[in-house]
Amino acid sequence: MxxxxxxxxxxxxxxxxxxxxxxxxxxxxxxxxxxxxxxxxxxxxxxxxxxxxxxxxxxxxxxxxxxxxDWARRHRHMQMHTAMHLLGALIDAPVTGGQVGLAKSRLDFDVGDLKLDKGVLTEQLNALIASGADLGFEWVSEALLDAQPELVRTMSVAPPRGAGDIRMVRIPGIDYQPCGGTHVHCLGEIGPLIVSKIENKGRQNRRVHLVFA
Ligand SMILES: [Zn+2]
Incomplete structure (x- = not known):
């Protein structure tokens, strides 16, 4: 059919x-x-x-x-996607790509000389999740975003232009960036995660893999 x-x-x-x-x-x-x-x-x-x-x-x-x-599936995507914001906040390097999945997800960084450790990242990530912060959502004009280009964290997924106001996602004290994706309401909703692997993808690129604990 x-x-x-x-x-x-x-x-x-x-x-x-x-x-x-x-x-x-x-x-x-x-x-x-x-x-x-x-x-x-x-x-x-x-x-x-x-x-x-x-x-x-x-x-x-x-x-x-x-x-x-299919809420179980969507909720997993929301958990993983929100965790990507946390990972992006922990790793101070430009994000160059990513993929959200049901069981595992990945985020790519142009790390330069930054060294990453999966054990340390796992600990830091779970500490942020355990903080249980509530996410906030607000809309800003394109003009405001143009005046503060540093707010756009993900080079590969720039916000759409010409479609009116842009949605900002705030994780208080952790992350603030434009994002039209799907998120949980509260970090505690994500549950424990593990940084399972950090892959070399070229001299300065690292692929960070995330799975549910
Ligand atoms: Zn998002």
Whole structure:
């Protein structure tokens, strides 16, 4: 069976982007349940929900559906993504790439002469998580961000331009940067993590791998 692309006027689904996989889940319409196997961003049409089965016969324009996330999966992505902010705060070097996954994630740094130790990083990371700080979210203008370019931490994922105000994510005393990703509300929600490996990716590049403890 070939699925369809479905677009809604609003959605809770997060599309593939910024190193994070697209959400999966279900769409309920009356007594029908249709699986959503991936979510992508379409520059013209908006958020594209990819279904496992055809929906043409069921769904008319203007219909109301209920969307349900595969929450266990999404929550893992939120935990991992938020942990990436912590890792970025601990390692004082430009971030050059990253990938969020269900079981493991990675973040790449241009470290220069900085030495990294996975045992020390694991300890520091878990101390931040245990602090249990609440995250805050606020919107700023592009002009403000242009005036403070140092706020953009991730060279590979710069905030979109021309789309209006930009969302800032604040982890009090730890991190403050523009980010449109998915986050937990409170650091304690992440649970213990382990820096499992630090890989050499060239003379100055290090790939830091994270797994759930
Ligand atoms: Zn984020």
């Amino acid at each position: 070939i699925g369809c692309d479905v677009y809604f006027d609003q959605t809770i689904f997060y599309p593939l982007g910024g190193g994070q996989p697209g959400d999966t889940g279900w769409m309920r319409l009356g007594d029908q349940t249709i699986e959503i196997t991936d979510t992508r961003k379409d520059l013209d049409l908006g958020i594209r929900h990819i279904t496992a089965a055809p929906v043409d016969a069921l769904l008319q324009v203007g219909a109301t559906v209920t969307l349900e996330l």
